Amino acid sequence: xxxxxxxxxxxxxxxxxxxxxxxxxxxxxxxxxxxxxxxxxxxxxxxxxxxxxxxxxxxxxxxxxxxxxxxxxxxxxxxxxxxxxxxxxxxxxxxxxxxxxxxxxxxxxxxxxxxxxxxxxxxxxxxxxxxxxxxxxxxxxxxxxxxxxxxxxxxxxxxxxxxxxxxxxxxxxxxxxxxxxxxxxxxxxxxxxxxxxxxxxxxxxxxxxxxxxxxxxxxxxxxxxxxxxxxxxxxxxxxxxxxxxxxxxxxxxxxxxxxxxxxxxxxxxxxxxxxxxxxxxxxxxxxxxxxxxxxxxxxxxxxxxxxxxxxxxxxxxxxxxxxxxxxxxxxxxxxxxxxxxxxxxxxxxxxxxxxxxxxxxxxxxxxxxxx
Numbered sequence: 001x002x003x004x005x006x007x008x009x010x011x012x013x014x015x016x017x018x019x020x021x022x023x024x025x026x027x028x029x030x031x032x033x034x035x036x037x038x039x040x041x042x043x044x045x046x047x048x049x050x051x052x053x054x055x056x057x058x059x060x061x062x063x064x065x066x067x068x069x070x071x072x073x074x075x076x077x078x079x080x081x082x083x084x085x086x087x088x089x090x091x092x093x094x095x096x097x098x099x100x101x102x103x104x105x106x107x108x109x110x111x112x113x114x115x116x117x118x119x120x121x122x123x124x125x126x127x128x129x130x131x132x133x134x135x136x137x138x139x140x141x142x143x144x145x146x147x148x149x150x151x152x153x154x155x156x157x158x159x160x161x162x163x164x165x166x167x168x169x170x171x172x173x174x175x176x177x178x179x180x181x182x183x184x185x186x187x188x189x190x191x192x193x194x195x196x197x198x199x200x201x202x203x204x205x206x207x208x209x210x211x212x213x214x215x216x217x218x219x220x221x222x223x224x225x226x227x228x229x230x231x232x233x234x235x236x237x238x239x240x241x242x243x244x245x246x247x248x249x250x251x252x253x254x255x256x257x258x259x260x261x262x263x264x265x266x267x268x269x270x271x272x273x274x275x276x277x278x279x280x281x282x283x284x285x286x287x288x289x290x291x292x293x294x295x296x297x298x299x300x301x302x303x304x305x306x307x308x309x310x311x312x313x314x315x316x317x318x319x320x321x322x323x324x325x326x327x328x329x330x331x332x333x334x335x336x337x338x339x340x341x342x343x344x345x346x347x348x349x350x351x352x353x354x355x356x357x358x359x360x361x362x363x364x365x366x367x368x369x370x371x
Contacts, residue, residue: 002204009208015215018171022164022216026223029160033153034231044232046074047149054082054145059108067101078147083107085246086114089333094118112143119247123335134335137249137342145240146253150232154254155244157228158329161258164220165265165326171216172269173293176209176276181286202281202366206273213269221262245333249342252332260344261329267351268325274358275322281365297323319343319350 009015034040050058062079065071080100086107087095094117097103107114116138123134180202229237237255242248244257252260275296280289300323303314315338318324324347331343338346 002207005204006208006211009205010211014175015212018175018212019215019219022168022171022219023223025167026160026164026220027227029163030157030224030227033156033160034227040231043074044149047078049075050079051148052146054079054111054147056109056111056144059083059111060105063103063105063108067103078149078151081152082145082147082243083111085243086111086118089246090118090122093121115143115246119335122247126335126337130335130337130340133337133340134249137335140250142251145242146238147243148232148236148239150228150236151239151243151254153228153232154236154239157224158244158257158261160224161220161261162327162329164224165217165261165268166323168213168216168220168265169268169272169323169326170294170297172209172213172272173276173297174290175212176273177280177290177293178286179205179209179277180281181284181289203363206277209273209276210270213273214266217262217265217269221258225258241332247334248332249335257329257332260332264325264328264344264348264351267348267355268322271325271351271354271358272322274355274362278358278362278365281362296321300324319347320354322351322354325351 050062059079059082062076063083065073065076066080083103084100087097087103095107095114119138120135123131123138126134225234234255237253237258239254241250241252241254241257244254272293276289276293279292280286283289283292300318300321303318303321304327319338328344328347331347336343339349341349
């Protein structure tokens with residue numbers, strides 16, 4: 001019974017073309033990122049000279065070489081980029097220099113004190129109810145941070161994954177919109193209801209959607225990891241996530257950042273599965289279910305970019321919309337806490353709650369029809 005349902009939904013041209021399309025898109029975007037730069041291997045080799053722990057001695061060396069000796073050697077550029085993030089991330093808070101040659105030596109020689117000072121200043125801007133939690137998380141951060149050669153390719157890789165995950169959410173929306181409505185439209189639902197396992201099949205129909213979303217997410221993630229890893233090596237994934245988001249909590253690496261995105265996307269697929277399953281069952285129309293699903297996704301985009309609603313109200317809604325799971329990397333910067341936990345975790349918890357709530361609504365709708 002399960003195999004037949006999986007075969008009916010997954011062994012189709014649509015699914016095959018979806019997987020091929022995601023792989024081609026991921027490969028294409030990765031190729032554009034790498035850009036066919038023939039000197040890239042030499043650049044990575046030079047960057048490796050001062051990779052690893054970003055000690056203040058290294059940072060001071062880089063600043064001294066570039067400021068005083070006007071060096072343009074590649075090996076010092078990652079060190080300068082690291083210091084620059086201290087100033088240019090959340091500009092105007094404590095550090096306001098416009099040019100590198102205006103940076104005082106203190107920024108390099110006491111980098112981690114400067115980082116902690118600016119982190120504290122950022123925490124003072126969040127709601128007072130969360131400040132104690134934020135300071136507690138700040139104390140857990142271990143220094144010095146790590147930065148390996150080619151880290152910037154992976155930070156751009158985050159942005160590629162963000163786009164791919166957004167596309168996947170839309171693809172799952174289209175796929176899930178016919179979960180029940182297709183059988184209702186062709187009349188086969190009545191026949192299935194009359195069988196012994198008819199009601200049990202209702203729940204099984206959600207399984208192909210989950211597997212479809214998993215396959216697409218896994219394909220995109222593994223593809224970009226393998227392509228970028230073949231260029232920089234996988235050691236770069238041990239770089240601190242702070243090379244992407246300097247002012248963030250925890251001791252995440254770029255690798256664990258990708259894992260965070262991957263898990264969040266899967267939770268988003270799960271929540272979207274029950275949402276679209278319920279909508280498909282209640283509307284009994286594939287086209288209407290598709291329109292509503294697309295509308296929900298567009299609602300997130302509009303709210304995230306254009307509408308300024310009261311903070312707690314709007315953020316709670318945003319966290320619960322499935323598309324939020326694909327954009328979770330946007331939430332790692334800063335010291336933001338919803339429901340008393342770090343915002344990326346709050347989004348993931350919201351996905352689980354939405355999955356459970358709409359799963360219960362769907363079950364109730366099915367059981368009600370049975371009565």
